[in-house]
Amino acid sequence: MSAQRTRKTAEALRCSTCKERKIKCDGTRPVCHNCQKAHRECRAGHAFELSWPKPKSRRALEGPKDDRNYLMAQSRMHSRFRHKGGNSYYFVNVISEQVAAHHLLPYVSTSQVYHEASNSLPQLDNEPQQFRDLLLRMSLYDNTASSKAVLYSLFCLSALRRYGNVQECAHFKVLALQSLQQAAKTEGIGAARILQHMAAGLLLCRAEISLGDDSSVFWALYICSLRTVCSHSLNEKFKRGEVIDGDATILYRYLHYHDILAQFSVSHWQRPSDMVHKLSMTFKGETVEFKCTNHFDRFYYCGWGDYLQYEIHILSLVLKASKEAQLDLAVHPGPSRAENINRLEADINEFLKNSKLACADISSVDEKDPAAAADAGLRLQRYLFMASTWIYFQRTCRHLTGPSAAVDALFDEIFAMSCDMQRLDVRITPFSLFLIGAEANTDARRRAVLDVIHSRPELMPVASKALELRGDKSTPSYVDCLVAAVWAQDDLHDDSDGYLDYVTKMQYVISARAVLPALV
Numbered sequence: 001m002s003a004q005r006t007r008k009t010a011e012a013l014r015c016s017t018c019k020e021r022k023i024k025c026d027g028t029r030p031v032c033h034n035c036q037k038a039h040r041e042c043r044a045g046h047a048f049e050l051s052w053p054k055p056k057s058r059r060a061l062e063g064p065k066d067d068r069n070y071l072m073a074q075s076r077m078h079s080r081f082r083h084k085g086g087n088s089y090y091f092v093n094v095i096s097e098q099v100a101a102h103h104l105l106p107y108v109s110t111s112q113v114y115h116e117a118s119n120s121l122p123q124l125d126n127e128p129q130q131f132r133d134l135l136l137r138m139s140l141y142d143n144t145a146s147s148k149a150v151l152y153s154l155f156c157l158s159a160l161r162r163y164g165n166v167q168e169c170a171h172f173k174v175l176a177l178q179s180l181q182q183a184a185k186t187e188g189i190g191a192a193r194i195l196q197h198m199a200a201g202l203l204l205c206r207a208e209i210s211l212g213d214d215s216s217v218f219w220a221l222y223i224c225s226l227r228t229v230c231s232h233s234l235n236e237k238f239k240r241g242e243v244i245d246g247d248a249t250i251l252y253r254y255l256h257y258h259d260i261l262a263q264f265s266v267s268h269w270q271r272p273s274d275m276v277h278k279l280s281m282t283f284k285g286e287t288v289e290f291k292c293t294n295h296f297d298r299f300y301y302c303g304w305g306d307y308l309q310y311e312i313h314i315l316s317l318v319l320k321a322s323k324e325a326q327l328d329l330a331v332h333p334g335p336s337r338a339e340n341i342n343r344l345e346a347d348i349n350e351f352l353k354n355s356k357l358a359c360a361d362i363s364s365v366d367e368k369d370p371a372a373a374a375d376a377g378l379r380l381q382r383y384l385f386m387a388s389t390w391i392y393f394q395r396t397c398r399h400l401t402g403p404s405a406a407v408d409a410l411f412d413e414i415f416a417m418s419c420d421m422q423r424l425d426v427r428i429t430p431f432s433l434f435l436i437g438a439e440a441n442t443d444a445r446r447r448a449v450l451d452v453i454h455s456r457p458e459l460m461p462v463a464s465k466a467l468e469l470r471g472d473k474s475t476p477s478y479v480d481c482l483v484a485a486v487w488a489q490d491d492l493h494d495d496s497d498g499y500l501d502y503v504t505k506m507q508y509v510i511s512a513r514a515v516l517p518a519l520v
Helices: 002-013 016-021 033-038 096-103 110-119 129-139 145-163 166-186 191-214 219-231 234-239 247-269 309-327 335-358 370-396 405-415 418-424 430-437 443-454 462-469 478-492 502-511
Strands: 280-283 286-289
Touching (some): 016 033
């Protein structure tokens, strides 16, 4: 026992210098004889020291051996560090003032960004989370180029929605397009890959729409490309009488929605007679030619579907009838066309009546009940969409010009529920708000329209919101500009020579914009 205690005492007295030299230490203090002869520093063995590995030791930390190019671009709000090769590290935000300023930045949790990104997308289902969850699943499905394209497209839209950072948006857009190009070359065109391409294209389209007049790519080109992809996959199933389901149904519904509303803008941007054989448009001084065909019959209708599917189908029929009426304006319509118009009008009136009855109890809905408020908001949004479609049908297919008692009565019924719209936080489609707001012919009605437009944050372009936060002048939304232009046309026109034609007025208003308006 005493011998063991003696060995522990001798080990404790042994200096660290002799231990490193692997020689026996006599334990003399404060300097042992070995360190005194070798003129070395004698370090006590029981002192606390940090252990640093040798340069060639396996425990040593190895720095990056090559240049690493990070995918994230430099943000204007957050500083990041970058490895530039070798063992050189550059750190920022290490001064006390910088750290204090960093803590003053607004805190953004993953949950907030998660829900905000989903709210920027159109609400076409009874469960809005379906499309959001589908996009996240597709972006994290695997490590292929198709999944990366969806992920980069999500980053592109998120950079705009949260910070209004156009530079980061352009960076991720380039990465998404490169991933799509790589996927087209290396991966097969299977059903799953086609759906991922559709999801990435829709997100990039939404990003270009959010940029407004600052967009660098014609947003309708994405829809044309997606239609080309869809024509080689989903439409073949429709021809064979098959029914799509699952994820394909959700993506098809969103593609259908964007395509039909793109048709509305294009039909008033350029005359239908100029688009019979080919479709080419001018975007920021350059002529853009569309490769997609069949401009009048875009989709095969695959059944009634879920929310907003039937409304979009009715709008597509109205757009087709309106184009045919403009092409054969000098020809008296035959019996078959007149019957089709009458049948279409009966369907619109019936569906509008049912939508109005479904909103009879809107004022009694408790906004504190999330499920009841969401259901009431969907019913009200559905009614507004059908009301705008009815107005467009009467103005274009029935050639209703000038003031109308029926249109004014419908306008007053809708804006009598404006308090319920704000109370239930109803998401109104820009298409509905534009067509209904264009019918405001008095100052009181126009003030009511502007109040609704300015109270809806989803109608404002994202980039202009960031400019407003920096103190710059905010850019008005598409709906705000278009409605104001329609009102100016009505006020400046001399009614003594007759009322201004509705189609001509819409063409003046929409074609005056530098970029094709997106009322989606």
